[in-house]
Amino acid sequence: MKYKRLALFAVLSMILLAFAINAAEINSSNYKQTVVVTDGGLTNISSESYIQSVSVGEIIGQTASALYKNWLGFYYTVAGIPSKVTLTSPSDNSVITNRTPLFNWTAATGATPITYELLIQRESCQDLGSCVTDLINVTGIEGTNYTMTDMLDVDAVYNWTVRANNSIDYGEYADTFNFTVNSLVSLTLPTSSVDFGILALEANENTTDDSPAPIKVENDGNILINVSIYANESLWKSQNLNTSYFQFKADNSSEANAFNWTGSTQDWLNVSSFALPVIKQLNFSDATDIAEIELYVTVPTDETAGTKTSTLVIEGEAS
Numbered sequence: 001m002k003y004k005r006l007a008l009f010a011v012l013s014m015i016l017l018a019f020a021i022n023a024a025e026i027n028s029s030n031y032k033q034t035v036v037v038t039d040g041g042l043t044n045i046s047s048e049s050y051i052q053s054v055s056v057g058e059i060i061g062q063t064a065s066a067l068y069k070n071w072l073g074f075y076y077t078v079a080g081i082p083s084k085v086t087l088t089s090p091s092d093n094s095v096i097t098n099r100t101p102l103f104n105w106t107a108a109t110g111a112t113p114i115t116y117e118l119l120i121q122r123e124s125c126q127d128l129g130s131c132v133t134d135l136i137n138v139t140g141i142e143g144t145n146y147t148m149t150d151m152l153d154v155d156a157v158y159n160w161t162v163r164a165n166n167s168i169d170y171g172e173y174a175d176t177f178n179f180t181v182n183s184l185v186s187l188t189l190p191t192s193s194v195d196f197g198i199l200a201l202e203a204n205e206n207t208t209d210d211s212p213a214p215i216k217v218e219n220d221g222n223i224l225i226n227v228s229i230y231a232n233e234s235l236w237k238s239q240n241l242n243t244s245y246f247q248f249k250a251d252n253s254s255e256a257n258a259f260n261w262t263g264s265t266q267d268w269l270n271v272s273s274f275a276l277p278v279i280k281q282l283n284f285s286d287a288t289d290i291a292e293i294e295l296y297v298t299v300p301t302d303e304t305a306g307t308k309t310s311t312l313v314i315e316g317e318a319s
Helices: 002-018
Strands: 022-027 032-038 041-045 051-053 062-064 069-071 087-089 094-096 102-105 115-125 135-141 145-147 156-165 177-181 187-191 204-206 215-219 225-231 246-252 276-282 290-298 312-318
Touching (some): 087 156, 215 312
Parallel strands (some): 094 177
Antiparallel strands (some): 051 062, 062 069, 102 145, 156 177, 187 215, 204 290, 215 290, 225 276, 225 312, 246 290
């Protein structure tokens, strides 16, 4: 009888953990019992001389009679649809400038494997004529984060949420978060000074051969930028601004096609005391966001000797 009690424990444990629909029949000289096991619980069929008590919970199963007493204890978990996740970033009501942000959320629990669906919907946009990304739905995400490949609109408000999915069904959507993508105009000068060295009267020099190197302009913002240039003072004592003795034009850097070539200043133009356009629609993507401003100087015939300097002001505005 000792061995039959141990066999009963083993059979019931394996059947319940597998959630199979089966029947286990145990015979002895004192009793006969059939226990039907399903994923919903136990059904007990007992003879008159045998009393069975079964409770379902974390620790379940008690078998008792006047002739026989046995305790059965085991745990089981029913794995169903995925749980609701929690969004983390971009945080709720946040303001960002990254147009391809990284979205993060917590992991769901439930039957595996689990994938995720990301839903992003634009709520408003300042310039509807230029806004193009109003709804993004990405499914089959295996991790708990996703980096945008489609670019979000600027000066726009978005709502986003996530839900998990497994072989059973979709879980509940996470509580919706809201964020705003602001436009950003930002210019830097990787090369901000030009030294022409020593020049004789009537000599001329320019930066097109990179000796000396031209001014480089980089768009660190998140929108296309138009660039303009002017000087606070003339380079020469004998010649004013807006003469052929001090000129500029746009040029490509090693990052080709970084701006609208047709709309930019392609030929030498005199540096003036007021802003003149030089580069049109400078791109903001990291691979193509740098352009050059070439400079051309000619020493006037009546210029006095000495060190010559001029400060150029380079401005950027939304295209």
